[in-house]
Amino acid sequence: xxxxAQPLSPAAGYGAAALVAALILxxxxxxxxxxxxxxxxxxxxxxxxxxxxxxxxxSALFSVALAxxxxxxxxxxxxxxxxxxxxxxxxxxxxxVIVAILGLLAVFGRAGWVxxxxxxxxxxxxxxxxxxxxxxxxxFFNLPLATRLILQGWQxxxxxxxxxxxxxxxxxxxxxxxxxxxxxxxxxxGALAVVFAICLSSFAVALTLGGGPRATTIELxxxxxxxxxxxxxxxxxxxxxxxxLTALAAxxxxxxxxxxxxxxxxxRMLRRWDGQNTFAQSLDxxxxxxxxxxxxxxxxxxxxxxxPGVLSLPxxxxxAAFASVLVASASTLILLALALPMALAAxxxxxxxxxxxxxxxxxxxxxVIGTGLxxxxxxxxxxxxxxxPVTALVNAVMALPFALRILVPACRDVVARHRxxxxxxDMRGWPFLRRVVLPRLRAQIGFAAGLAAALSMGDLGxxxxxxxxxxxxxxxQVYRLMGAYQMQAAAGAALLLLVLSMGAFWILDRGGRWxxxx
Amino acid sequence: xxxxxxxxxxxxxFTLTADLQIPxxxxxxxxxxxxxxxxxLIEAIAGFLPLTSGxxxxxxxxxxxxxxxxRPVAMLFQDxxxxxxxxxxxxxxxxxNPNLRLSDAExxxxxxxxxxxGLKGMDSRKPAALSGGQQSRVALxxxxxxxxxxxxxxxxxxxxxxxxxxxMLDLVSELATETGATLLMVSHDPGDARRIAEQVxxxxxxAAHAPQATAELxxxxxxxxxxxxx
Numbered sequence: 001x002x003x004x005a006q007p008l009s010p011a012a013g014y015g016a017a018a019l020v021a022a023l024i025l026x027x028x029x030x031x032x033x034x035x036x037x038x039x040x041x042x043x044x045x046x047x048x049x050x051x052x053x054x055x056x057x058x059s060a061l062f063s064v065a066l067a068x069x070x071x072x073x074x075x076x077x078x079x080x081x082x083x084x085x086x087x088x089x090x091x092x093x094x095x096x097v098i099v100a101i102l103g104l105l106a107v108f109g110r111a112g113w114v115x116x117x118x119x120x121x122x123x124x125x126x127x128x129x130x131x132x133x134x135x136x137x138x139x140f141f142n143l144p145l146a147t148r149l150i151l152q153g154w155q156x157x158x159x160x161x162x163x164x165x166x167x168x169x170x171x172x173x174x175x176x177x178x179x180x181x182x183x184x185x186x187x188x189x190g191a192l193a194v195v196f197a198i199c200l201s202s203f204a205v206a207l208t209l210g211g212g213p214r215a216t217t218i219e220l221x222x223x224x225x226x227x228x229x230x231x232x233x234x235x236x237x238x239x240x241x242x243x244x245l246t247a248l249a250a251x252x253x254x255x256x257x258x259x260x261x262x263x264x265x266x267x268r269m270l271r272r273w274d275g276q277n278t279f280a281q282s283l284d285x286x287x288x289x290x291x292x293x294x295x296x297x298x299x300x301x302x303x304x305x306x307x308p309g310v311l312s313l314p315x316x317x318x319x320a321a322f323a324s325v326l327v328a329s330a331s332t333l334i335l336l337a338l339a340l341p342m343a344l345a346a347x348x349x350x351x352x353x354x355x356x357x358x359x360x361x362x363x364x365x366x367x368v369i370g371t372g373l374x375x376x377x378x379x380x381x382x383x384x385x386x387x388x389p390v391t392a393l394v395n396a397v398m399a400l401p402f403a404l405r406i407l408v409p410a411c412r413d414v415v416a417r418h419r420x421x422x423x424x425x426d427m428r429g430w431p432f433l434r435r436v437v438l439p440r441l442r443a444q445i446g447f448a449a450g451l452a453a454a455l456s457m458g459d460l461g462x463x464x465x466x467x468x469x470x471x472x473x474x475x476x477q478v479y480r481l482m483g484a485y486q487m488q489a490a491a492g493a494a495l496l497l498l499v500l501s502m503g504a505f506w507i508l509d510r511g512g513r514w515x516x517x518x
Numbered sequence: 519x520x521x522x523x524x525x526x527x528x529x530x531x532f533t534l535t536a537d538l539q540i541p542x543x544x545x546x547x548x549x550x551x552x553x554x555x556x557x558x559l560i561e562a563i564a565g566f567l568p569l570t571s572g573x574x575x576x577x578x579x580x581x582x583x584x585x586x587x588x589r590p591v592a593m594l595f596q597d598x599x600x601x602x603x604x605x606x607x608x609x610x611x612x613x614x615n616p617n618l619r620l621s622d623a624e625x626x627x628x629x630x631x632x633x634x635x636g637l638k639g640m641d642s643r644k645p646a647a648l649s650g651g652q653q654s655r656v657a658l659x660x661x662x663x664x665x666x667x668x669x670x671x672x673x674x675x676x677x678x679x680x681x682x683x684x685x686m687l688d689l690v691s692e693l694a695t696e697t698g699a700t701l702l703m704v705s706h707d708p709g710d711a712r713r714i715a716e717q718v719x720x721x722x723x724x725a726a727h728a729p730q731a732t733a734e735l736x737x738x739x740x741x742x743x744x745x746x747x748x
Contacts, residue, residue: 005565005585417598420566426587427616435618439603
């Protein structure tokens with residue numbers, strides 16, 4: 001009896017962690033052995049590295065710089081719909097990239113709303129292809145995330161400090177020096193690092209809005225080495241490069257605690273006495289309206305432009321939608337089969353191997369894993385035939401770190417609370433899982449499953465490597481329709497994708513909380 | 519007979535020694551200053567804390583390496599004695615089968631136990647819909663169907679008011695008499711000990727002492743107990 005008795009064996013957790021580690025490390029090894037180092041990096045490769053770093057830096061800078069005033073306004077204002085807006089800030093996380101891009105094109109594109117408005121004044125239309133388009137899309141996705149991270153910083157300032165500052169009659173300058181600047185100095189570097197790390201492995205955005213020698217990210221270059229040249233050696237070399245960069249950025253980002261980044265807990269009421277004059281109020285209103293419009297207009301555009309096409313979608317779209325639902329369901333099941341045993345083992349005092357396996361999923365980008373899997377599968381079977389299963393698997397591994405973040409604290413709580421009672425009743429293994437863990441964790445399992453399903457439904461990554469013209473998931477089909485300039489069908493399909501992703505998330509998340517009690 | 523044979527129990531940085539025996543069917547209170555190791559003693563008997571040396575024996579049988587659920591022990595904790603998402607009947611049924619696959623006869627036993635503790639007709643309520651006293655009764659009904667030889671109480675009624683606590687202790691005492699269980703209960707209150715325990719184990723200064731007759735010990739307390747009783 002060296003260890004304390006536990007109601008569940010950690011073996012399944014170890015097994016799942018080992019599987020994940022084997023998958024990621026195995027594909028990385030495949031990449032490493034096949035990387036063609038002889039030729040070295042070409043000028044185009046260096047350009048891709050440069051562009052990747054520049055766009056990620058600019059995206060991080062703009063996202064965080066805009067997030068600071070937005071978070072500040074949200075922190076000190078109370079208004080109707082505030083909590084809805086804060087919930088909406090979590091939505092881009094599960095929004096399919098391709099849907100957002102269609103929305104951004106409809107608002108900021110050449111024929112978009114802003115360009116039309118400019119034309120009224122005789123001005124040139126906007127173009128969102130190239131570096132600024134990529135950065136714009138990244139800011140769209142990461143401004144909300146950065147806002148939530150920074151808002152958390154603001155809300156962690158104890159209420160007593162604001163009371164004291166108000167009592168001392170501190171003006172805006174003094175508030176800044178006393179409270180806000182020190183908090184931002186603590187929070188902003190972390191937010192910058194997180195956004196930078198996310199944008200580093202950007203693929204779908206670069207695929208649609210970038211391209212060409214001057215706007216190609218490394219991930220996109222991997223894809224091109226595959227699909228245009230079928231040059232596995234070069235794809236592997238680029239994957240190695242990407243891996244080094246993401247690993248560096250991930251270590252940077254992980255140094256600063258991030259909190260959830262999504263989820264709830266940011267709408268606590270806090271009385272504030274500062275910023276009551278008209279100037280401060282109109283400034284805050286401006287920023288809140290700006291953030292709201294920036295987030296909602298593209299989504300509105302997707303709905304408006306998609307509605308006419310959604311009833312006359314071509315059959316290929318429906319079959320792609322069916323494939324996407326299959327992939328998302330399989331991916332969700334795989335995710336739960338991996339994440340639950342890992343979370344339970346972590347909750348019963350074996351967190352380290354689980355954390356390592358989870359982190360591996362963060363460090364390796366989907367295209368890198370995809371490249372490795374392709375290299376491994378290629379000699380024995382047709383990778384194209386396995387396009388959908390591989391996509392489901394890679395999507396599950398990508399969702400794993402988030403699922404663990406959701407499940408581990410809840411598992412820890414359940415085990416701490418019910419371990420002893422269950423042990424005296426000899427509830428171990430399956431009875432404990434079925435009678436205690438599953439009913440107690442329903443809400444968290446539903447949330448994690450919803451995230452996994454939505455992420456998988458909207459993913460445009462690995463599938464692009466593996467798909468032949470016969471097979472497509474819905475995001476890939478939207479991309480193909482865009483490439484064929486069938487914009488009406490693309491818009492309709494994007495709306496369908498939006499409904500499916502959000503619907504999958506909503507059903508699973510709600511299902512978990514349905515009739516769930518304390 | 520429950521025998522703690524030269525046991526040493528380590529709990530964090532703290533070690534408790536116990537070398538004592540308790541006759542079958544006895545009712546024993548465990549008292550002593552807080553932090554002295556009363557719960558440590560109980561948890562070691564229940565199997566939650568590993569022994570660093572020595573053995574725990576019941577009727578000559580070695581329990582030392584048995585999992586908590588495989589010992590002839592039922593236990594009530596300070597809190598968390600019921601699963602909040604299960605009904606009263608399900609919570610009781612767990613005492614018969616941890617997988618809740620119950621035969622008709624077992625269902626009937628659950629109902630009987632609930633009736634015995636005064637909760638007839640409340641079988642489908644969940645703990646949140648029961649009062650604190652009723653929740654304690656559900657836990658006691660489960661102890662009843664578990665029908666284990668040893669019943670350990672780690673102050674399960676501490677959150678109840680004085681009158682309700684006395685009522686519960688009396689019920690425990692009755693149930694222990696009916697089932698012939700050996701009762702060990704941690705207590706802060708010498709009054710509880712006098713009320714239902716004929717013997718007392720004093721836990722102080724890193725050791726659990728052999729049981730002594732309650733009245734004798736409480737009337738002539740040794741210095742360690744005297745300091746605690748005040």
